[in-house]
Amino acid sequence: MTNSSGEKFVVPIGPQHPALKEPGQFQFTVDGEIVTGASIRLGFVHRGIEKACESRNYTQDLYLLERVCGICSHVHATAFALGVEKLAGVEAPPRAEAIRVLGGELERIHSHLLWLGVAAHEGGFDTLFMYTWRDREVVMDLLESISGSRVHYSLNVIGGVKYDITDKMADEIRRGMDFLEERTHYYMKVVTTDDTFVGRTRGVGIMTKEHAERLGAVGPTARASGVERDIRFNAPYSAYKEFPINMIMDTTGDLEARFIVRIKELFECYRLIREILDNLPESDLTVKVKRRIPAGEVISRVEAPRGELLYYIQSDGSDMPARVKARTPSLCNWATISDVAIGHKLADMPMLLVGIDPCFSCNDRLVQVNRPNQTDLNWSWDDLRRYGIEYYR
Template sequence: MTMEAQTTTGKFVVPIGPQHPALKEPGHFEFTVDGEIVTGASVRLGFVHRGIEKGAEARNWVQNMYMVERVCGICSHVHATAYALGVEQLAGVTAPPRAQAIRELVAELERVHSHMLWLGVAAHEGGFDTLFMYSWRDRETVMDLLEAICGNRVHYSVNLLGGVKYDIDDKLADQLRKGVDFLEGRCEHYMKVVTTDETFVGRTKNVGKMSKEEAYELGSVGPTARASGVDRDIRIDAPYVSYEQFPVKLITDDAGDLQARFVVRIKELYESFRLIREILDHMPEGELTVKVPRRIPAGEAISRVEAPRGELLYFLKSNGTDIPDRVKIRTPSLCNWSSVVNYAVGHKLADMPMLLAGIDPCFSCNDRSVTIHRGGNVQNDWSWEQLRQYGIAYYR
């Protein structure tokens, strides 16, 4: 996939990637510059395609629960939640209230994990390695809490079709409260840094500004859009799991610059802490699962959730068997890339790493489809096994 914005011929082109110290995943960027000022920008994605959507067509509904978690390690729970909601919609079942509350609880813990990881990466791209080390050190706390719930620190595997695997007892609830109290205190320090540190403010204030109208036009989602005043959050607009019982307060900012994206995400951490406490204090009683048939009735379903980066959408199609006919995933990173290549123009080349990190990009989230041409107009659809054998032969 290639996107371009206001490219200018006859100027010097600076390539970044697909392998570059500033990129944690492979992506290729070309910035056309006039001196130090960027006059054009383009991005090419698709370097980490893993065939997950195609692979889902060769596995049953239960096996795919664990495959979709691998779309993104940082958003594994929310992918599994979106998938489970779609399958449950097709099957005509609803998970018990206690399971829905636990899904929301883990989703908010995952949001804390994601935002703190992003804070460190974004600070590192701007040369603020002290903030990077502090935030990643404190991030260990939320990873320990997630490990206490499910035994895993990244791919949590909390969800089942029809419910969840793990319960929250009183001892675990107290541990979660203590961890949240510690993290909330640390976030006060982070907020002070991003709003008062002279060097940090100089690198972020009025940098990469995007108006509310531009955010709508470019299709931005999540904290990137909310930092430009867009009042859109799937947890509020289309509540799922237990977000109706434990609602979210919308966090927005009208500045629309890079600093506002930091502020919005840190404020969202405070909101996640409040939600976690409220769920723990008013956890519904009852079972954790309901029975879901092995063969899912034929039909189509769309499920939408609010991932840490923004709206995540799943389209599922069943042909009445135990294997899905189609699993289509649209991730928030895909929606936010166009905003980067748009507001990069006019800024200094040195601002590009922080601007790229500002949307919290996930390259592997985008890369799920590939077309192989063997000369001429010949184009074939390959099975999962053919794709696998092609990869083995290519790297042999």
């Protein structure tokens, strides 16, 4: 809205705000209650992990990269480990690969349930939030019984995995899956039939297929708009070759479709986990990998719960990587917000934001755009530090 002097009316939200648990600043230009423009400022949790990777060895990096994000910690480590294994010219044993995928799918269950709860909370439906988070504890217990930690599992090592799945544990996981499957049927019913919920989601934030492709959406956000984009399906990695998944798609592209896609993915996770447990290959858990990784570069892509996660790893032959670059799914999806938000009510913004399952700790990367007259591309530690201080002053 512009007043008589031509100024726009901007509603700033954040960085500390009650809606999400992480800092991010949004500025919505509004005309009355209708949003006419949206801009997002990220970077409050930028820590400089990529640069830090260069001063730690490969094993240390595995633990550091796991802490890029506390929700999808396992996939970050998996992507890195798969990349380094490719550079080193080794392949993890089949049992290790299967356990990696098992961990990844368990993590997807926990992430989707977490998201469902947070989304319900933003929609003012706290009962569903409490229900999903109560049931999420089942999968947290399973992850803890496998690895000993609820959040950072450290399943991966370079050349395999650390923890084995015993028969007793497998039975426990099967029981957990049975319970969760039953509960997920209930959530599906709530999300598609409950009036309060449907009123907040159906027809809200519609993104067409062309739109999603143009904005570069990934993961469930893109799949809800009918874009066939799932790394597990398009370019199977690790044990997804032996245990293929079905891609879950929807064509509506609204918020409800994103709910439905994620909940249907949960059923796919349960099926896959049961299949892996029934056909767990017998082999060692690790192969030996030399500390020094041969020089070269590699791109490693995996499907995180939020979408495609890409790692670029460059090695100079030493025991530390020369460059690590992570391209996280949340950052790809942000562009859709500022575009789709226009024309919606301000009250729809929390649901729209949550619809892409944002994760700020994944987001905050430094992206350098190369200017034509710029020649020096190497930034030293001091340069970065100075740039960071100046930028956020």
